[in-house]
Amino acid sequence: MxxxxxxxxxxxxxxxxxxxxxxxxxxxxxxxxxxxxxxxxxxxxxxxxxxxxxxxxxxxxxxxxxxxxxxxxxxxxxxxxxxxxxxxxxxxxDTPKENPASTLLRRQMDLGGEAIDLSQAVPAGVDHLPAVAGLDLLAGVTGHGLHPAGIPELRTAIAEYLGEHLRLPTVPEQVIVTSGVQHALALVATAVVAAGRTVITGCPTHGGLAGALAGRGGRILGVPADELGIDAHAARHAAAHVPAPVLYVEPGGSDPTGAVLSRSRRQALLHVARRSGASVVENLAQANLDLRPGAEAVVPLAAEDESVIVVGSLSKVLWAGLRVGWVRSPAPLCGHLLRLRSAHDRAPSVPAQILATRLLRAVDDRWLNGLRAALRERRDLLLALLQRHLPAWHVEPPASGLALWATLPVTDSETYAHLAARYGAIVAPGATHCVDRRHHNGVRLSFAESPHVLEAAVDRLAAAWEHHTRDLAASR
Incomplete structure (x- = not known):
C-alpha cells in the first residue's frame, strides 16, 4: 500500500x-x-x-x-x-482548537474506558491526598455562595499556599479562582493577547497554550529550550524583532520535558522582558514538584517582579477532579480579569472550592516531601521499563513535574500515538506540545500512575511500537 x-x-x-x-x-x-x-x-x-x-x-x-x-x-x-x-x-x-486533553479523553471513552492514559500529567487516584476531617462541606455556609473571584476562604488558602510553599508572597485580593490552568490561561490571553501580538514560549511547551490563544488573533513563536528551560538568549533575539510580546514561562515541572529554570536563567528572562516591554505569564502548576533530592525551591519570577501574571492549578499537586485553578495578577489588571471572568463564568462549584480549601490547608512540607519521593520512584520505574522494553527511544530523566519526554526514531509520533491508543495506551504526541515543528518525534508520558499500571502501559506501548516498526518497514 x-x-x-x-x-x-x-x-x-x-x-x-x-x-x-x-x-x-x-x-x-x-x-x-x-x-x-x-x-x-x-x-x-x-x-x-x-x-x-x-x-x-x-x-x-x-x-x-x-x-x-x-x-x-x-x-x-x-x-x-x-x-x-x-x-x-x-x-x-476556524474554531478554537480542542484542548488536547479532551481529545485524548474522548479517545479513551471510545475505547470503552479500558485504556491506560499516560497523556494526563496529573496524580492518579485520591489515596495520596492529605487527610481532612469532617467532609461536611456545606456546614456553616450562608448566602447564595456566588463569589465572582471565588469564595474568600479558597482565595485566602491559595494566597497562603503560594507564600508558604512557592515563596511567592500573595494577598487574597490578587487571586481569581478558575476552573483549572487552561481556563486561567484563556482568561489571561483574553486580557493581554490582542490581535497580532506575539507570544514567545520555549518549545516543547504547555499543550493547552495554543487552545488558550485560539480566536485571539495572536501568534505563538517557539524558541529553543534545554535542560534549564527556555533559552534566554533565543528569547531575547525573538523579543527584539516583535513589538511588546508576551513571554510565557514555566519555571519548573510544567514544561513537558521537566526542566527547571536556574536562578541566572530567571534573571536573564526578566531582563529580556524589561528591555522589550514584554508581559510575562508564568505557569506555576507544578513549580513545587522538583524531584531533585535536596534541591531548593524554585523562586518564581513573580516574586522578583510584581508585574508578572501567574497561573496555576491544584490538578497537578492534588487531584484533577477538583478542577480548581487560579490567576494571580498585579492589582491594576485584577479588576479587568474579574470583569472578563464574570462575563464568561466557568467557576468551580462551591462544594469543589470548599473541598479544595480544606485540602490546601492540610498540605504541609511532610506531605509534599512524601509526594515527591513517590513520584521519584515512579519516574525511575518508568525510565527503567522504557530502557528495557523500548531501547530505541531516547529518554532523559526529568528534574521536575509528573511526566517525561521520550524522543522516538521517527519523523512524527502522531501515527504511533494513534496506534498505541488502539493497543490501549494513550500518550500525548509531540505535536500537541510543539510550536516550531522540531519536536513532532516526541511523546509525553505521565509517570504519576501506580507502578503496576505503568508496567502494563509499557507492555502495551512496546506491542504498539513493534506493530508500528513493521508498518514502517513494509512501506519502504
Whole structure:
C-alpha cells in the first residue's frame, strides 16, 4: 500500500465507518475532522479516488461524491490532472482548537474506558491526598455562595499556599479562582493577547497554550529550550524583532520535558522582558514538584517582579477532579480579569472550592516531601521499563513535574500515538506540545500512575511500537 494512502486510511480516516449518515458523508466528515485536528494541513494531497475506494472497500462513486462534498464546502481543491489537495482552512471550520486533553479523553471513552492514559500529567487516584476531617462541606455556609473571584476562604488558602510553599508572597485580593490552568490561561490571553501580538514560549511547551490563544488573533513563536528551560538568549533575539510580546514561562515541572529554570536563567528572562516591554505569564502548576533530592525551591519570577501574571492549578499537586485553578495578577489588571471572568463564568462549584480549601490547608512540607519521593520512584520505574522494553527511544530523566519526554526514531509520533491508543495506551504526541515543528518525534508520558499500571502501559506501548516498526518497514 502506498505510504500516503496507508496514512490516510489508518490514521486520518480511522473510524469513518462508525460515523452517522451515508458512506460518502462519513468519509467527507472524517476528512474535515482530520483538517480540524491538524492531521491534514494546507497542500496535503488526498489519495486518488480509485485507490482510496479500493482501500476503504467502497465504490469509486462513493469517494467521488465525498470529494464533491468537500470541494463544495471549500475544504479541498481538485486540480485536473494533479489530484485533490487540502485547502487553507475555510472560515466555518476556524474554531478554537480542542484542548488536547479532551481529545485524548474522548479517545479513551471510545475505547470503552479500558485504556491506560499516560497523556494526563496529573496524580492518579485520591489515596495520596492529605487527610481532612469532617467532609461536611456545606456546614456553616450562608448566602447564595456566588463569589465572582471565588469564595474568600479558597482565595485566602491559595494566597497562603503560594507564600508558604512557592515563596511567592500573595494577598487574597490578587487571586481569581478558575476552573483549572487552561481556563486561567484563556482568561489571561483574553486580557493581554490582542490581535497580532506575539507570544514567545520555549518549545516543547504547555499543550493547552495554543487552545488558550485560539480566536485571539495572536501568534505563538517557539524558541529553543534545554535542560534549564527556555533559552534566554533565543528569547531575547525573538523579543527584539516583535513589538511588546508576551513571554510565557514555566519555571519548573510544567514544561513537558521537566526542566527547571536556574536562578541566572530567571534573571536573564526578566531582563529580556524589561528591555522589550514584554508581559510575562508564568505557569506555576507544578513549580513545587522538583524531584531533585535536596534541591531548593524554585523562586518564581513573580516574586522578583510584581508585574508578572501567574497561573496555576491544584490538578497537578492534588487531584484533577477538583478542577480548581487560579490567576494571580498585579492589582491594576485584577479588576479587568474579574470583569472578563464574570462575563464568561466557568467557576468551580462551591462544594469543589470548599473541598479544595480544606485540602490546601492540610498540605504541609511532610506531605509534599512524601509526594515527591513517590513520584521519584515512579519516574525511575518508568525510565527503567522504557530502557528495557523500548531501547530505541531516547529518554532523559526529568528534574521536575509528573511526566517525561521520550524522543522516538521517527519523523512524527502522531501515527504511533494513534496506534498505541488502539493497543490501549494513550500518550500525548509531540505535536500537541510543539510550536516550531522540531519536536513532532516526541511523546509525553505521565509517570504519576501506580507502578503496576505503568508496567502494563509499557507492555502495551512496546506491542504498539513493534506493530508500528513493521508498518514502517513494509512501506519502504
Amino acid at each position: 502506498d505510504q500516503n494512502l496507508g496514512w490516510w486510511v489508518r490514521v486520518a480516516l480511522d473510524g469513518w465507518r462508525d460515523r452517522p449518515g451515508p458512506r460518502y458523508r462519513r468519509i467527507a466528515a472524517s476528512v474535515v475532522s482530520a483538517v480540524e485536528r491538524g492531521l491534514a494541513t494546507t497542500g496535503d494531497r488526498l489519495p486518488p479516488e480509485r485507490s482510496l475506494a479500493d482501500a476503504l472497500r467502497v465504490s469509486r462513486g462513493t469517494v467521488v461524491r465525498a470529494f464533491e462534498e468537500l470541494t463544495a464546502a471549500g475544504v479541498v481543491n481538485r486540480v485536473q490532472g494533479s489530484g485533490t489537495f487540502v485547502r487553507a482552512t475555510p472560515g466555518w471550520t
